Amino acid sequence: MPPRSLQTAALGMNTQQTRVDNIANNLANANTTGFKRSRAVFQDLLYQNVQADGAGEETGAEPAELQMGHGSTTVATMRNFSQGGFTETGNSLNMAINGDGFFQVRRPDGSLAYTRDGTFTLSSEGNIVTQTGLQVEPSINVPPDAVEIDVNKQGVVSARLQGESEMIELGQMELARFSNKDGLRAVGGNLYEQTEASGEPFLGAPGRNGMGSVRQGFLEKGNVEVVKEMTSLIQAQRTYELNSKMVKTSDNMMQTANNVKR
Numbered sequence: 001m002p003p004r005s006l007q008t009a010a011l012g013m014n015t016q017q018t019r020v021d022n023i024a025n026n027l028a029n030a031n032t033t034g035f036k037r038s039r040a041v042f043q044d045l046l047y048q049n050v051q052a053d054g055a056g057e058e059t060g061a062e063p064a065e066l067q068m069g070h071g072s073t074t075v076a077t078m079r080n081f082s083q084g085g086f087t088e089t090g091n092s093l094n095m096a097i098n099g100d101g102f103f104q105v106r107r108p109d110g111s112l113a114y115t116r117d118g119t120f121t122l123s124s125e126g127n128i129v130t131q132t133g134l135q136v137e138p139s140i141n142v143p144p145d146a147v148e149i150d151v152n153k154q155g156v157v158s159a160r161l162q163g164e165s166e167m168i169e170l171g172q173m174e175l176a177r178f179s180n181k182d183g184l185r186a187v188g189g190n191l192y193e194q195t196e197a198s199g200e201p202f203l204g205a206p207g208r209n210g211m212g213s214v215r216q217g218f219l220e221k222g223n224v225e226v227v228k229e230m231t232s233l234i235q236a237q238r239t240y241e242l243n244s245k246m247v248k249t250s251d252n253m254m255q256t257a258n259n260v261k262r
Helices: 006-030 226-261
Strands: 040-046 048-050 064-068 073-081 085-088 097-100 102-106 112-115 121-124 128-130 134-138 146-151 158-163 169-171 175-177 185-188 191-193 202-204 211-218 218-220
Touching: 006 073, 006 185, 097 102, 097 146, 128 134, 146 211
Parallel strands: 097 218
Antiparallel strands: 040 073, 048 064, 085 218, 097 211, 102 112, 102 134, 102 175, 112 191, 121 128, 146 158, 158 169, 175 202, 185 191
């Protein structure tokens, strides 16, 4: 049976590989609109009581237990939903959320998903949709003869039709927020879906009841800090190297033990 140190070091290498994979995903999405960085969460494994409390010599003091750990493992990834910066696009259908909340979109199977990516456009029917064609909820239709679209901070969508001088109101955008947004599950495509951990969404108009406001003509940048990610990458690499040296050390110790037997 291989020594415990060999198995523990191998587990350490595996957890650091997971950490590097997570960092790589963060860096790959540094320029993804509305992306939220994540970090791997580690936990130590089961401990074995080699010597129970009180099993040592009687010296008048209570001896401590002798416990040996079995390494570490990755138990979760925690997403950081801190606000990203804004970039101005000048596109009237680009929107950013300044504060808490998510845009709601309807998926092909009829279920709702949530996103911070406000890169919207119009469908052939004039509905506001995402770049992949998912309809924004609640549905807002823009007439084909609209020459100007305005979205105020409270999410009220208005348009000026051709030949008209005044704006007409088309609808009200609605945001969703969660009591535990860290519990949302990322499903790709800049989308999240609710889980039991996130709880049910609270719906409301932007700028009210804790909801963030809408900024038209802007997009939210990802919140990845490249320098911090590179620092974390170096730390993970060094820890991986130390664990690999521990594997070599354990192997050398086994070879020495085998040579003694000879």
